[in-house]
Amino acid sequence: MISFIPYASFQFFTLIAFLLAPIIILGLMGMRNTLYNDCVAILMTFLIFAAQPEQLISILLFIIWQAVLIKGYLAIRTKNNNSACFYIAIVLAIIPLFLVKLSADVPALNFIGFLGISYVSFKSIQMIMDIRDGLLKEIPLIQYFRFIVFFPTISSGPIDRYRRFREDTSKIPTSVEYRTLLYQGLNKIFLGFLYKYIIGYLIHKYWMGSPMLLPDTLSSIWLYMYGYSMYLFFDFAGYSNFAIGVSYLMGVRTPENFNKPFISRNIKDFWNRWHMTLSFWFRDYIYMRFVYTAVKKKWLKNRYLISDIGLTLNFLVMGFWHGFMLQYIIYGIYHATAFILFDKFERFNKKHPFWPKDNKWMHALSVVITFHVICFSFLIFSGRLDFLWQR
Template sequence: MIPYGTFTFFLIALIVLLPVIILGLMGKRSYIYNGLSTVIMVVIIFSSHKHNLFGISYISTQLVSFIIYIIWQICIIMTYWKSKARRNSFAKFVVVIILSILPLVLVKIIQSSWLGHYQVILHESKVVSFIGFLGISYVTFKSVQLLMEIRDGSIKEVKFWKLIQFISFFPTISSGPIDRYKRFVKDDKKVPTGGEYNDLLIKAVHYIMMGFLYKYIIAYLIQKFAIAPLTLELTTFTGKWLYMYAYSMYLFFDFAGYSLFAIAFSYLYGVKTPENFNQPFKAKNIKDFWNRWHMTLSFWFRDCIYMRSLFYMSKKRMFKSQLLMSNIAFFINFFIMGVWHGLEVHYIAYGLYHGLMFIGYGYYERWKKQHPPKWQNKFTQALSIVITFHFVTFGFLIFSGKLF
């Protein structure tokens, strides 16, 4: 059952979480029931929809895959955590990172259209469904981030059950937002008072209502009355231009609606999962946009790819120019982001497009420091928002695969 995909899911989830809500309003928390409710919801999410009792009468290959994957990641993280105190080896760190992302890499390769005829054979042999499961990317991001923070020494303690709880946290399991281990554990350890939980509950209800508005009303209307008709008009310039706007709006409202659901159900557990969107189409430049759009993913790539690539090049003194190293790090960052979406050409082109925009804007910032604008006002700010919006929406047109 797809998370937040049907009203049945919401009904089941709210029934399962009812004891959590009642205890929360009393200023209490049962870690045993929290764990039990998570198990119930994970089984429902990964079980087959073709069977009775809400689909939980059948142990699907996705559920088996998820369980094996959790065991795999737990073994990697706990082994690295226990061995790090003895020797902080870079080679060991590289090995555990490769092992952690290996299942995701296999899924991306198998799902790639580059495999052509062999892709059909692999799908028919159930390889994809056995290796992969819904949300494998976001669970992998959590694991990789945790391994990096262990290496940095910013995480002082990793507990077995907290680790399982963090990785398998059902509200964000399929598409984020991507939380950080330290922040998650901090919220989990602090039991809110009845009054504090009441405030969280009010916010959760508000987010659920907003999520329904975004995903099931606005996004649905855009899909039905804009995207579907315009799909037939993509042979004309005007059709593609209008499709670019419609598709961009649909992406935002659909994904932002989902994120609001995930945050709301996190709040019901007393966990303040970070926001994912902050009025992204009000961005004044491309850097501002990525500080507003899918923020948890953007910050993950910034911290785990860009910053570490830049640090490695600086440490090895690979180039004399710090600007050149920063530009290469941006290029690597967005190329990997494109590949993560998929190995199809339009996804990779989307990543490279944003990498080039970041690099170009960096040069513009340097030029602007040397040539300060003579006047700035609300009109110039509005103009910068309009220009950024069109660059961003053109990127989404590339992402859609409908540009050519």
């Protein structure tokens, strides 16, 4: 059976071009056939996972499991805002993802999981949290299914928010609005080809694949660090552009994932530009919730210490989310440390100004320093330094 991994083959692009043609024609007329859109989503979800039946079964069971949890918790929350029920619902929602991450060390669990389970899990977890906060009063099953199996972003994001997605799917763009979406969507798709299949490919083959980078010498590792950082950006940003572009063609304004991250002037600025939907998800649902709870319950008096603990928790969870491997955990700790140190530096500079923000030379130096701090973190993430702690 032909594999239809999202944006990985000419067959995939040919198929979606054929399936999206009626959507585009109707969109240009200021119309939408919701039933057809739903059928396309179901068909594409089936084709994406049909080549591996165990994955198809896994995603079907996952969707049912999360639907039961969300609808069940919504019914409980309507009657009683019980904290214990909320935490139980969150744990039960996370269990499938936890088992998939654990399968790297426990081969017996390899049958669990499917392509994109991390990103789909984020969608269901955020819905439970929004129910807890009283932001969601009702969730029609059909709208839940549309959100969960929105095929353009199902494998690797960007991570949308249910309420924002619901607004887009509930409102039909006018013909003028859709023409703009179509133009922007096609531009995103072509930019995706440039990033992923031209620049990313060339970097991977001729830079990272160079025999000069094979030995574990300081110079080869240093050059590999730059190459891997560039490849990681162009490959993932290319994929994100594909997903956003196809979403636009379907009339859904999926949020951006990257905003020129390598011109960031500090670590905080970087996480406002890199993998933004993931970064903002962790910020809103882990860091901010921890800080709010810690302050409300008066766990600690020092608000800076609360923030530091929240940042550490935030990036540790992000590290574990990538996998239960040492390189990912160190990557998370590294970013937490960098963020905390910059926060302290910023506070000190506010009291004792010595690093002017409006100086163009200082700004340029900040960008260069931040670029290298980030590239080194990607070197850790890549696993190229594993030999240091495996000896």
